[in-house]
Amino acid sequence: MNEAYRRRVGTARPSHLMFTGGVGGLIDLPNFTVLVRGVDDWSYQAVPSWQPIHEPRLLAAVRDVYRQPGVVELRAAPWLEETPGDPSDLALRIGVPVTPFPQWLRCTACNTLAALDSKTFGFINAKARRPDEARFFHPCRGNKKRLAVPARFLLACTNGHLDDFPYVEFVHHGAPCAKATHPTLRMDDHGGNLGANVKITCTNCQMHRNIREALGAAGERNLPLCRGRHPHLGVFRPCEQTPKVLVVGASNQWFAETLTVLAVPPTGASALRAKVVEMWDGALAGVTGPEVLAFALTQPNFTSLRAWPAAQVWEAIAAHRASLAADGHADAFAAGQARPDLLMPEWEVFTTKPVPEPMPDFTLRDDGGVPAGLQTALADVVQVERLRMVRALVGFTRLDAPDPADPDLVERAPISREATPPWVPASEIRGEGLFLRVRDDLIAAWEERVTASATIAAHADAYARYRRNRYSERIKGPFDPMRHWPGARYIALHTLSHLLIRAIALECGYSSASLAERVYAGTDDDPRAGILIYTAVPDAEGTLGGLVALGEPDALTRVTDCALRDAMSCSSDPLCAERLPGQSDDFLHGAACHVCLFVSETTCERGNRFLDRRLVVPVGDPDLALLRDLPTFAGTPSAASAAGSTPSSMLSATAGTAR
Numbered sequence: 001m002n003e004a005y006r007r008r009v010g011t012a013r014p015s016h017l018m019f020t021g022g023v024g025g026l027i028d029l030p031n032f033t034v035l036v037r038g039v040d041d042w043s044y045q046a047v048p049s050w051q052p053i054h055e056p057r058l059l060a061a062v063r064d065v066y067r068q069p070g071v072v073e074l075r076a077a078p079w080l081e082e083t084p085g086d087p088s089d090l091a092l093r094i095g096v097p098v099t100p101f102p103q104w105l106r107c108t109a110c111n112t113l114a115a116l117d118s119k120t121f122g123f124i125n126a127k128a129r130r131p132d133e134a135r136f137f138h139p140c141r142g143n144k145k146r147l148a149v150p151a152r153f154l155l156a157c158t159n160g161h162l163d164d165f166p167y168v169e170f171v172h173h174g175a176p177c178a179k180a181t182h183p184t185l186r187m188d189d190h191g192g193n194l195g196a197n198v199k200i201t202c203t204n205c206q207m208h209r210n211i212r213e214a215l216g217a218a219g220e221r222n223l224p225l226c227r228g229r230h231p232h233l234g235v236f237r238p239c240e241q242t243p244k245v246l247v248v249g250a251s252n253q254w255f256a257e258t259l260t261v262l263a264v265p266p267t268g269a270s271a272l273r274a275k276v277v278e279m280w281d282g283a284l285a286g287v288t289g290p291e292v293l294a295f296a297l298t299q300p301n302f303t304s305l306r307a308w309p310a311a312q313v314w315e316a317i318a319a320h321r322a323s324l325a326a327d328g329h330a331d332a333f334a335a336g337q338a339r340p341d342l343l344m345p346e347w348e349v350f351t352t353k354p355v356p357e358p359m360p361d362f363t364l365r366d367d368g369g370v371p372a373g374l375q376t377a378l379a380d381v382v383q384v385e386r387l388r389m390v391r392a393l394v395g396f397t398r399l400d401a402p403d404p405a406d407p408d409l410v411e412r413a414p415i416s417r418e419a420t421p422p423w424v425p426a427s428e429i430r431g432e433g434l435f436l437r438v439r440d441d442l443i444a445a446w447e448e449r450v451t452a453s454a455t456i457a458a459h460a461d462a463y464a465r466y467r468r469n470r471y472s473e474r475i476k477g478p479f480d481p482m483r484h485w486p487g488a489r490y491i492a493l494h495t496l497s498h499l500l501i502r503a504i505a506l507e508c509g510y511s512s513a514s515l516a517e518r519v520y521a522g523t524d525d526d527p528r529a530g531i532l533i534y535t536a537v538p539d540a541e542g543t544l545g546g547l548v549a550l551g552e553p554d555a556l557t558r559v560t561d562c563a564l565r566d567a568m569s570c571s572s573d574p575l576c577a578e579r580l581p582g583q584s585d586d587f588l589h590g591a592a593c594h595v596c597l598f599v600s601e602t603t604c605e606r607g608n609r610f611l612d613r614r615l616v617v618p619v620g621d622p623d624l625a626l627l628r629d630l631p632t633f634a635g636t637p638s639a640a641s642a643a644g645s646t647p648s649s650m651l652s653a654t655a656g657t658a659r
């Protein structure tokens with residue numbers, strides 16, 4: 001490959017590679033578009049200081065996705081600090097490998113449409129430190145270097161394949177050109193939305209055809225079957241799907257499938273589980289019975305297991321062996337076996353007292369306690385002074401987003417040419433957070449009131465309809481539309497989380513996009529009811545202690561008051577307040593909208609779905625609200641009177657004991 005091509009063509013934040021354009025995804029650069037190549041092509045050779053990211057719990061979960069232990073590492077993108085002023089700076093040649101895609105370009109001056117390998121176009125990337133000026137050109141009209149841009153159309157299928165639009169075949173209706181073996185094409189863009197008016201012409205035989213004939217139902221008839229191309233890997237796989245036309249820049253070209261864990265010290269049962277997983281290969285795998293274990297425990301390399309009773313250790317070994325056996329059996333997954341619960345160990349750490357010893361990656365403080373005015377709602381407040389969140393990219397999907405609760409539903413496209421990649425891209429964020437636990441009795445009483453309500457039924461019906469509309473055609477066996485329904489409790493906690501995030505952003509001057517959430521919501525006998533709000537950007541904001549400071553009683557009272565007061569009304573009311581989910585396919589929220597509840601894509605763990613103000617505060621029927629009686633705050637105007645619309649009889653004046 002030409003030297004110029006090996007130079008940097010742009011920059012992307014590490015989080016960008018996880019959320020908006022990682023392996024297999026297209027990234028828009030100022031003058032063209034590139035595709036991030038598979039992990040087989042990433043190189044760390046020139047990065048001497050490079051180290052894998054250490055997070056055993058996440059690594060185990062990633063292995064679980066691939067159902068085999070092949071993945072050995074989590075790796076951040078290769079990167080080197082730049083040396084300003086050094087023209088031969090190695091850093092300028094290090095980065096995530098990309099490839100120009102689509103590989104068909106159009107000259108902006110003469111509308112010539114050709115593939116990169118036709119040698120019709122040239123490439124300029126002369127200034128090592130000005131990657132934004134890199135561009136393709138067409139030497140047309142007196143050999144002026146006219147800008148050539150990506151031809152806008154691509155094909156993609158639900159198996160995750162991506163291909164150039166077959167312009168030559170399309171314009172000639174599948175037959176070869178009568179006049180030329182390598183015909184020259186033109187693309188005339190007459191404007192309009194979504195390429196509704198783009199004409200492709202063969203300049204040799206004058207045949208022409210409008211892209212319109214490739215869209216929608218016409219496309220099903222007029223387009224060839226998917227070629228199974230994975231351009232990021234340079235391979236073709238068998239595929240029998242009819243592809244769909246995508247426009248460059250469409251948001252459904254790439255959806256990340258990621259796993260995220262909070263780095264926590266293992267506690268109690270999960271500590272033993274983690275230990276067993278860690279010691280499995282080469283040690284515990286050979287322990288076939290309690291007697292073998294009894295002997296093994298006398299050996300020096302098993303010392304760390306002596307902290308638990310032998311019977312308990314044997315139980316954990318047997319359980320892990322059973323789960324491995326189930327993993328090897330694809331039917332176990334088809335029958336609905338869920339992935340291991342990544343949230344449970346985190347919940348255990350947040351709710352176990354005393355809090356664990358401070359560590360560089362995880363430091364809790366819970367001396368603030370629950371402010372007097374919030375004691376009717378919250379059971380605990382934990383300030384997280386230091387945390388580390390690690391995210392791994394395990395694959396991606398196209399056209400439909402992966403279902404986070406049901407990751408096997410939408411076909412996952414590979415990030416490596418190997419069936420199991422040797423490593424997966426990962427990123428870590430250090431920051432701070434605030435964990436709030438909602439009172440068990442409050443949640444239990446509320447669930448009793450709402451479980452059989454028409455509102456929850458509307459949420460559940462919408463969920464079933466949504467899944468049936470989107471996914472039922474993909475499902476080979478029997479389809480359970482309610483599978484992984486998050487439940488009423490999730491919707492209430494999730495809504496509370498959004499309300500607090502928005503109030504915190506206002507209070508601290510954070511951009512709400514710099515915060516993220518993690519909702520701990522159990523169902524049935526599982527007691528979990530908590531939320532973690534944390535700083536989600538590696539920038540300075542996360543180190544200022546602002547979020548931790550909000551855990552102090554006065555600040556927390558003020559922010560919560562603000563959040564709940566805001567929840568009472570929305571400038572889109574009564575439309576917003578009266579909305580129930582289910583009126584259209586993509587609609588899984590109730591009283592919620594951009595004005596009152598939605599947050600940015602990187603902040604929300606469920607894409608702004610499963611939100612409803614009426615389940616948290618008395619927007620409509622007070623029985624539906626988790627906080628039927630809004631907490632009344634000492635020293636602040638009563639939330640009720642500020643909201644205006646709530647009859648005061650519904651509010652109890654909880655006497656706040658002064659702290």
Ligand SMILES: [Zn+2]
Nearest residue numbers: 107110138140
């Ligand atoms: Zn031209």
Ligand SMILES: [Zn+2]
Nearest residue numbers: 177183202205
């Ligand atoms: Zn022709």
Ligand SMILES: [Zn+2]
Nearest residue numbers: 157161226239
């Ligand atoms: Zn395909």
Ligand SMILES: [Zn+2]
Nearest residue numbers: 570576593596
């Ligand atoms: Zn609203």
Ligand SMILES: [Zn+2]
Nearest residue numbers: 604605606608
């Ligand atoms: Zn959310």
